[in-house]
Amino acid sequence: MKLVTAVIKPHKWEDVREALETFGVTGMTVSEVSGYGRQKGHTEVYRGAEYDIALVPKIRIEIVVDDDDAADIVGIVVKTAQTGRIGDGKVWVSPIETVIRVRTGDRDEAAL
Amino acid sequence: MTSSMLLDLAPLVADPTGLDSGDTAWLLAASALVLLMAPGLALFYGGMVRSKSVLNMMMMTFGSLAVISIVWVLVGYSIAFGDDLGLGLVGNPTQYAGLSQLMSEDSNGDSAVPLILFAVFQGLFCVITGALVSGAIADRARFGSWMVFVSIWTLVVYAPIAHWIFDFSAGDHVGGWMANNLEVIDFAGGTAVEITSGASGLALALVLGRRIGFGKDPMRPHNLTLVMLGAGLLWFGWFGFNAGSALGANQTAAVVFTTTLLAGAAGALGWLGVERLRDGHATSLGAASGLVSGLVAITPSCASVSPVGAIVMGAVAGVFCALAVGLKYRFGYDDSLDVVGVHLVGGLIGTFGIGLLATAAAPTGVDGLFYGGGVDQLGRQLLGGGAVFVYAFVVSGIIGLVVDKAMGFRIDEEHELSGIDLVIHAETAYDLHATAGARSGSGVLGGSAASREEER
Numbered sequence: 001m002k003l004v005t006a007v008i009k010p011h012k013w014e015d016v017r018e019a020l021e022t023f024g025v026t027g028m029t030v031s032e033v034s035g036y037g038r039q040k041g042h043t044e045v046y047r048g049a050e051y052d053i054a055l056v057p058k059i060r061i062e063i064v065v066d067d068d069d070a071a072d073i074v075g076i077v078v079k080t081a082q083t084g085r086i087g088d089g090k091v092w093v094s095p096i097e098t099v100i101r102v103r104t105g106d107r108d109e110a111a112l
Numbered sequence: 113m114t115s116s117m118l119l120d121l122a123p124l125v126a127d128p129t130g131l132d133s134g135d136t137a138w139l140l141a142a143s144a145l146v147l148l149m150a151p152g153l154a155l156f157y158g159g160m161v162r163s164k165s166v167l168n169m170m171m172m173t174f175g176s177l178a179v180i181s182i183v184w185v186l187v188g189y190s191i192a193f194g195d196d197l198g199l200g201l202v203g204n205p206t207q208y209a210g211l212s213q214l215m216s217e218d219s220n221g222d223s224a225v226p227l228i229l230f231a232v233f234q235g236l237f238c239v240i241t242g243a244l245v246s247g248a249i250a251d252r253a254r255f256g257s258w259m260v261f262v263s264i265w266t267l268v269v270y271a272p273i274a275h276w277i278f279d280f281s282a283g284d285h286v287g288g289w290m291a292n293n294l295e296v297i298d299f300a301g302g303t304a305v306e307i308t309s310g311a312s313g314l315a316l317a318l319v320l321g322r323r324i325g326f327g328k329d330p331m332r333p334h335n336l337t338l339v340m341l342g343a344g345l346l347w348f349g350w351f352g353f354n355a356g357s358a359l360g361a362n363q364t365a366a367v368v369f370t371t372t373l374l375a376g377a378a379g380a381l382g383w384l385g386v387e388r389l390r391d392g393h394a395t396s397l398g399a400a401s402g403l404v405s406g407l408v409a410i411t412p413s414c415a416s417v418s419p420v421g422a423i424v425m426g427a428v429a430g431v432f433c434a435l436a437v438g439l440k441y442r443f444g445y446d447d448s449l450d451v452v453g454v455h456l457v458g459g460l461i462g463t464f465g466i467g468l469l470a471t472a473a474a475p476t477g478v479d480g481l482f483y484g485g486g487v488d489q490l491g492r493q494l495l496g497g498g499a500v501f502v503y504a505f506v507v508s509g510i511i512g513l514v515v516d517k518a519m520g521f522r523i524d525e526e527h528e529l530s531g532i533d534l535v536i537h538a539e540t541a542y543d544l545h546a547t548a549g550a551r552s553g554s555g556v557l558g559g560s561a562a563s564r565e566e567e568r
Binding site: 047049053 | 434
């Protein structure tokens with residue numbers, strides 16, 4: 001099993017969700033996060049005083065998937081979330097040892 | 113309506129004491145409008161601070177409203193409008209103490225409005241002036257110390273200045289030196305309200321010192337929609353402030369109403385113009401700040417300029433205040449919400465501007481320099497404005513230092529960083545966590561808060 005984590009632009013979130021649903025993904029965890037990458041933050045001006053805002057708002061999606069599906073899902077996220085401009089985000093995949101469904105106690109593949 | 117009720121009303125129609133029902137009705141309404149400026153200011157200021165200190169910011173305004181109203185009625189009004197004790201500096205503090213002397217209709221003399229109403233109207237001016245000062249010390253002042261400061265300040269700073277500038281001699285009543293001897297024109301409080309609040313705010317900002325992280329950390333306004341709503345309410349209330357100062361429902365009030373509208377509008381455009389040219393964007397905070405700047409400048413001058421003069425006055429204030437708010441970074445004083453940049457600078461522009469833009473065609477009937485009146489009035493305005501600045505700055509600073517010495521004016525560093533609302537008021541303004549519901553007070557640690565609630 002794999003954990004696919006994607007950090008994307010907030011306005012791309014709906015598109016990504018629809019594409020993943022079409023592919024057959026049944027659930028995910030989504031959080032509003034902030035951070036920065038190579039693009040750094042942005043500048044805001046209040047009464048003439050400039051503030052460097054270091055953190056940019058992003059959406060983080062976490063999905064636990066079968067090993068076989070991981071590559072396809074990464075492909076879908078990258079294709080859908082891409083605008084070609086700076087700040088599109090990152091996707092990464094990490095191995096998962098165990099998954100348990102809290103309601104039934106099902107383990108691993110049966111819990112996905 | 114029964115005939116007996118008609119008979120009861122008859123004496124009011126032909127009032128032997130000279131009260132005018134129309135004038136009285138307008139002053140009643142105008143007083144309520146001035147009161148509305150307090151919650152307006154609370155929103156204006158509250159939106160500009162960070163979310164961890166919005167309640168404290170609003171409480172400094174509401175606290176001023178509560179304590180100044182009472183201090184004013186007990187003693188403040190007498191100091192401001194009692195018979196002069198000599199030299200035009202201060203009124204007799206016991207003459208109207210508690211206002212019970214103004215309860216009967218006979219006490220009104222030949223005034224067209226009840227004097228007790230005039231006293232309350234003037235008291236609400238003091239409330240706004242005191243509340244304005246608090247913008248200079250956002251995020252870091254102990255609430256109890258603020259309440260003590262603003263009470264003493266009402267009696268020692270505001271009331272004497274109000275006596276100088278607003279108390280006109282009439283009959284055997286002797287008033288203040290600026291109104292009667294120097295003949296400064298200040299229709300609704302450019303000196304007494306605006307310059308006083310700015311100078312007092314500057315003094316307090318110096319007494320309390322800079323916030324931790326000033327000029328380094330971003331201290332962004334946490335809710336600009338509150339700021340916009342507050343600015344709108346201030347503008348609405350300002351019609352009561354300025355046009356109410358005509359003390360009657362008459363031509364002067366109507367002219368003042370017009371100039372007040374125009375100066376606010378021009379102030380917003382002036383500030384936005386500077387922003388657009390300098391920073392590239394016309395901001396909402398700039399619009400709100402600009403309209404207030406224009407209103408500040410028209411406060412003393414609203415009965416002295418033409419409608420076009422009001423546009424010039426407002427626009428000049430909008431432009432110069434937009435430039436002046438940057439001064440605190442250059443000189444390193446933390447006037448957190450720009451009481452100096454907006455109210456002191458705007459008040460000086462309005463007060464001095466009378467000397468230039470006044471026209472004899474306006475209700476005050478004096479020509480300024482640009483209308484062929486020479487520099488005579490300008491000199492009076494400069495002297496009056498300067499004197500109020502020096503007095504308010506020095507005395508407010510002394511009161512601030514005494515309060516700081518006696519009880520401490522500033523909260524601990526740790527509490528300032530974590531947020532003043534929680535430590536001073538035991539509240540947080542916003543509970544927006546998804547996890548905050550019936551089972552939890554605020555976020556992860558809400559459970560312990562709920563159990564303590566049950567113990568009460």
